[in-house]
Amino acid sequence: MAEDPEVLRYSAFAATAEGGNPAGVVLDASRLDDAAMQRIAAEVGYSETAFVVGQDADEPTYRVRFWSPAAEVPFCGHATVATAVALAERDGPGHVAFETLGGRVELRSATDETGTVTVSFTSVDPEVRDIDDEVRDGLLALLGLTGADLDPRFPVREAYAGNWHPIVVIAERDLFHQFRFLPADVAAIMRELGWLGTVTVLHELRPGVFEARNLFPVGRITEDPATGSAAASTGAYLREHGYLERTIRIEQGRHVGRPSALVVTIPDSGGIEVTGGATRIR
Structure with a gap:
């Protein structure tokens, strides 16, 4: 062999x-x-x-x-x-x-x-699409959230830049850090709806800077420390909703003890650019 x-x-x-x-x-x-x-x-x-x-x-x-x-x-x-x-x-x-x-x-x-x-x-040419109201409400319930917890500028949508990601933007920073979820239940809805990437939850820290929690309860972890496909999908989502900043920083991984940073460049059309590095683990 x-x-x-x-x-x-x-x-x-x-x-x-x-x-x-x-x-x-x-x-x-x-x-x-x-x-x-x-x-x-x-x-x-x-x-x-x-x-x-x-x-x-x-x-x-x-x-x-x-x-x-x-x-x-x-x-x-x-x-x-x-x-x-x-x-x-x-x-x-x-x-x-x-x-x-x-x-x-x-x-x-x-x-x-x-x-x-x-x-x-x-990325590949991205797509952004509406999400069914029942699916949206079911997802929010799994996260212990309601529509009143969301940033009113950013409706829940699905965005694609290689994988489909539902994108949820929470208004209050404390709630962003404190919300909890049951991994098995989130994994089940992801399998049912074909969300092969992550459930992307964001909070805008200041213009051009977002903090992200990318839920990925399908393997040995429940949150992803850094998610390039979600970063590209986020760029597509923000462009679709008229966000003014064209270069954004996404901070991720704090909740799993692995701080990460992704730089996203959003052109007027076409694929979204994501920049970062990688270090060899010896």
């Missing part, structure tokens, strides 16, 4: 040395079948592991798949950044593209004078 390929481990979007969202990266997964990728992702135990399953011979385009410990997901932002950093460390910085189940993602990497790699990825 052939040995499994090497699994690299990175922490993406870290705001402190102890922060960020860990991801597994397998740079040569061309010989792995679905069962093997699922098994490796479960053994790694991170929220997602990325598998590079092929490369275009004529251009720097890679076919990448993402697996949580429980299932395959179409797209994962922090694992995308981790994979791009791993490729830049191996091959040098520059432009690459990932073909994912969620669509084609363009990436640019750069290295500073210390050797630190920063990656910016541009």
Whole structure:
């Protein structure tokens, strides 16, 4: 029986040395079948592991798949950044593209004078859609919230930039930090509605800066420390609702002890750009 390929481990979007969202990266997964990728992702135990399953011979385009410990997901932002950093460390910085189940993602990497790699990825063309009133009210109830708790400028919607994310914006900061949820119940509604990313809960700290809690009760964790796909979806959501700031900072991970920061650039149209780095976990 052939040995499994090497699994690299990175922490993406870290705001402190102890922060960020860990991801597994397998740079040569061309010989792995679905069962093997699922098994490796479960053994790694991170929220997602990325598998590079092929490369275009004529251009720097890679076919990448993402697996949580429980299932395959179409797209994962922090694992995308981790994979791009791993490729830049191996091959040098520059432009690459990932073909994912969620669509084609363009990436640019750069290295500073210390050797630190920063990656910016541009999401697929996003979508924002209304959410059924009954679904909205059921979700809010699972979070112990009502419509009166929401920021009136930002209605609950679903946004897509590789994965569908329901987006909830809470008006009061204390409530944002204090709300509780039952992971099993939230996981059930996510499975029922095909929310393969996270439930994204936000609070605007000040213009251009949001704090995020991304609920992800489908693996060994219940909240994601940093979520690139949700950050891109948030950018699309804010653009749809006429938000004036075009570069925003999303602070995440405080509630799980892994502070993270994601920078989101919102163009007038097209894909949303998310920027961050990843550090190798030795």
